[in-house]
Amino acid sequence: MLVKDNPNDQGQAIVITWTHPAPESLLGFRIFRSTSPTGDFTPVEPELLNRTDYLDTDTLLRDGVAYYYLIRAYSANDSASSAVAGPVIARAQWFNASRLNVLVLTLIISALFIYYILRARQGKQMFIRKISGLDAIDDALGRATEMGKPILFSFGLGYITDMVVIAALPLLRRIGKKSAEYAVRLIVPNSDPIVMTAAQETVKEAYTEAGRPDLYNPDNITFVTSDQFGYAAGVDGIILRERPGAIFWLGYFYAESLILAETGHTVGAIQLAGTTETTQLPFFVAACDYTMIGEEIYAASCYLKPEPVMLGTIKGEDFIKMLLIFIITVLVFFGTAATLLNRNIPSLQTVFEAIVNWFSPPS
Amino acid sequence: MFQRSIPLFIVLFTALLLIVAFFIPHKPFGDLESRFLNWYAIISGFTFLLGLDSLTRHHLLKVIRREKGWFYSLLLVLSLFATLTVGLYSWVKFSSPFALRAPFMWLYKYMIIPLQATMFATLAFFIFSAAYRAFRIRNLGATLLLIAACLVMLGNVPLGSSIWQRISQLVHLVFPNTRLDLLYQIELFAQIKDWLMAIPQAAAGRGIGIGLALGGIAMSLRIILGIERTYLSS
Numbered sequence: 001m002l003v004k005d006n007p008n009d010q011g012q013a014i015v016i017t018w019t020h021p022a023p024e025s026l027l028g029f030r031i032f033r034s035t036s037p038t039g040d041f042t043p044v045e046p047e048l049l050n051r052t053d054y055l056d057t058d059t060l061l062r063d064g065v066a067y068y069y070l071i072r073a074y075s076a077n078d079s080a081s082s083a084v085a086g087p088v089i090a091r092a093q094w095f096n097a098s099r100l101n102v103l104v105l106t107l108i109i110s111a112l113f114i115y116y117i118l119r120a121r122q123g124k125q126m127f128i129r130k131i132s133g134l135d136a137i138d139d140a141l142g143r144a145t146e147m148g149k150p151i152l153f154s155f156g157l158g159y160i161t162d163m164v165v166i167a168a169l170p171l172l173r174r175i176g177k178k179s180a181e182y183a184v185r186l187i188v189p190n191s192d193p194i195v196m197t198a199a200q201e202t203v204k205e206a207y208t209e210a211g212r213p214d215l216y217n218p219d220n221i222t223f224v225t226s227d228q229f230g231y232a233a234g235v236d237g238i239i240l241r242e243r244p245g246a247i248f249w250l251g252y253f254y255a256e257s258l259i260l261a262e263t264g265h266t267v268g269a270i271q272l273a274g275t276t277e278t279t280q281l282p283f284f285v286a287a288c289d290y291t292m293i294g295e296e297i298y299a300a301s302c303y304l305k306p307e308p309v310m311l312g313t314i315k316g317e318d319f320i321k322m323l324l325i326f327i328i329t330v331l332v333f334f335g336t337a338a339t340l341l342n343r344n345i346p347s348l349q350t351v352f353e354a355i356v357n358w359f360s361p362p363s
Numbered sequence: 364m365f366q367r368s369i370p371l372f373i374v375l376f377t378a379l380l381l382i383v384a385f386f387i388p389h390k391p392f393g394d395l396e397s398r399f400l401n402w403y404a405i406i407s408g409f410t411f412l413l414g415l416d417s418l419t420r421h422h423l424l425k426v427i428r429r430e431k432g433w434f435y436s437l438l439l440v441l442s443l444f445a446t447l448t449v450g451l452y453s454w455v456k457f458s459s460p461f462a463l464r465a466p467f468m469w470l471y472k473y474m475i476i477p478l479q480a481t482m483f484a485t486l487a488f489f490i491f492s493a494a495y496r497a498f499r500i501r502n503l504g505a506t507l508l509l510i511a512a513c514l515v516m517l518g519n520v521p522l523g524s525s526i527w528q529r530i531s532q533l534v535h536l537v538f539p540n541t542r543l544d545l546l547y548q549i550e551l552f553a554q555i556k557d558w559l560m561a562i563p564q565a566a567a568g569r570g571i572g573i574g575l576a577l578g579g580i581a582m583s584l585r586i587i588l589g590i591e592r593t594y595l596s597s
Contacts, residue, residue, distance in 0.1 A: 009393075059557050092389040093389060094387060095386060100573055106382075109580060113580075117588070163579050163583070169584055190414075192407075193410040196417060197410070222418065223414035223417040229483055230479070230482075233482050258486060259486055261493075278568055286496065298575075298579065298581060301593055310591070313581040313590070321573065
């Protein structure tokens with residue numbers, strides 16, 4: 001039996017491991033704890049355990065106190081106790097060692113981003129490739145204006161804590177400004193009240209910036225429901241009644257994405273979509289006129305307001321992507337070589353596995 | 364000036380605090396994330412009043428102004444208050460509106476769930492119409508997409524397996540030396556589907572995933588460093 005402090009935690013946890021004595025008649029184990037090696041041992045888990053490890057996170061457990069454990073094995077007619085193990089003291093750690101890989105990568109990535117931001121601040125010219133989905137915004141707005149139809153914008157089921165919703169806000173601002181200039185009604189049905197409030201503020205600012213605050217009507221930016229298919233039904237109803245000329249699906253979408261986009265297609269709206277939910281991208285590609293794939297939606301604010309500092313972050317992102325492609329390529333060759341030469345040089349496989357494990361997600 | 368700088372400072376401070384908390388399990392950092400999420404849940408709970416206000420006001424105005432479709436708005440408002448009344452009654456009568464025998468749960472079981480299921484079921488028809496447009500043979504890319512989609516579908520359904528059995532029997536007729544049981548075992552459509560999903564699809568998905576992760580980091584840094592301020596309407 002082995003007892004130790006649970007590593008990388010905030011304390012009040014002790015790990016107990018033991019070896020199974022193997023007889024088939026064994027029903028299970030019960031763990032007992034005491035603050036003294038000879039004191040009263042009380043059970044920490046009322047159920048019989050049929051495994052060889054246990055994490056004691058009892059609320060009575062205190063950090064800095066020495067504990068002793070023993071384990072008792074039970075069969076139908078008999079029981080036997082192990083020797084007392086301990087003392088063991090639970091402690092809170094100041095650093096989660098299992099997240100060292102994240103720390104190292106965060107520092108490298110942040111350093112590269114900051115380097116490119118500083119370079120951009122020094123006046124270095126940056127180039128951003130054409131994003132056709134973003135270029136299509138003005139065309140879609142123009143078409144809706146010509147047809148005299150409203151514009152619909154949806155964040156889907158996104159919350160304000162979702163990065164994609166924050167990334168979509170500048171797009172809403174841009175669309176809001178244009179819709180104010182063209183005097184076209186902008187409808188924003190929401191599934192989250194906080195997002196609704198943010199959208200109302202953004203559109204209001206955009207209308208003021210366009211010099212048409214009189215056109216702003218908060219009734220166009222409303223709450224529908226937070227229920228997934230209730231939202232889909234509500235927005236479908238709005239589409240069929242209002243028949244918008246342009247629809248923007250920018251945010252977080254799940255299974256309702258195709259229901260929404262196909263209804264938009266039915267009324268003949270020009271549709272532009274962008275989501276970070278990769279499982280929904282094929283549906284948008286199939287049903288919409290333009291789809292922003294992958295990080296394009298995150299690049300939107302830099303694309304629409306191409307300030308050097310903003311573009312610096314895109315440059316940094318591209319450099320890191322190149323670096324990752326290089327690392328993946330090297331590891332593919334290394335892994336292949338390790339597999340092929342495993343018989344002659346087994347250590348290669350060990351090194352390869354250690355590298356791959358280092359990159360694996362932390363606990 | 365402070366209207367802009369104070370929110371930016373709060374964002375920077377909170378972000379740094381959460382980053383530090385990710386690496387330090389020791390108190391007071393360890394449970395910061397869950398505490399923040401609890402606060403968010405409390406705040407968002409209150410903001411549902413805003414949502415309720417928005418929804419009822421919007422539809423009541425439609426009813427009062429007799430706008431197009433006002434009758435549906437009236438139905439929505441009446442349903443909303445009927446649900447609230449039934450919920451309150453269930454709460455008083457059964458101590459909880461979610462008690463199994465409570466009328467509020469009947470509403471949930473016999474109205475909300477069937478309505479949700481109906482809406483979800485319409486997805487099947489929409490998939491069909493979207494697939495029809497996406498898979499029309501217009502160019503080489505669309506043709507490859509159509510072939511890949513057909514193979515994946517055949518690999519996923521029992522029909523693919525029975526087609527493969529017929530093909531195996533034909534092969535066995537033409538080449539009698541081949542063993543039929545071995546041909547059956549090959550399950551070609553299932554193997555092609557597995558390969559398509561595990562190699563080209565997974566590679567494309569991971570590529571997009573890496574891009575999204577980096578885009579997310581870049582966006583976070585822009586927000587933390589105060590470069591991206593559109594969320595503050597500036």
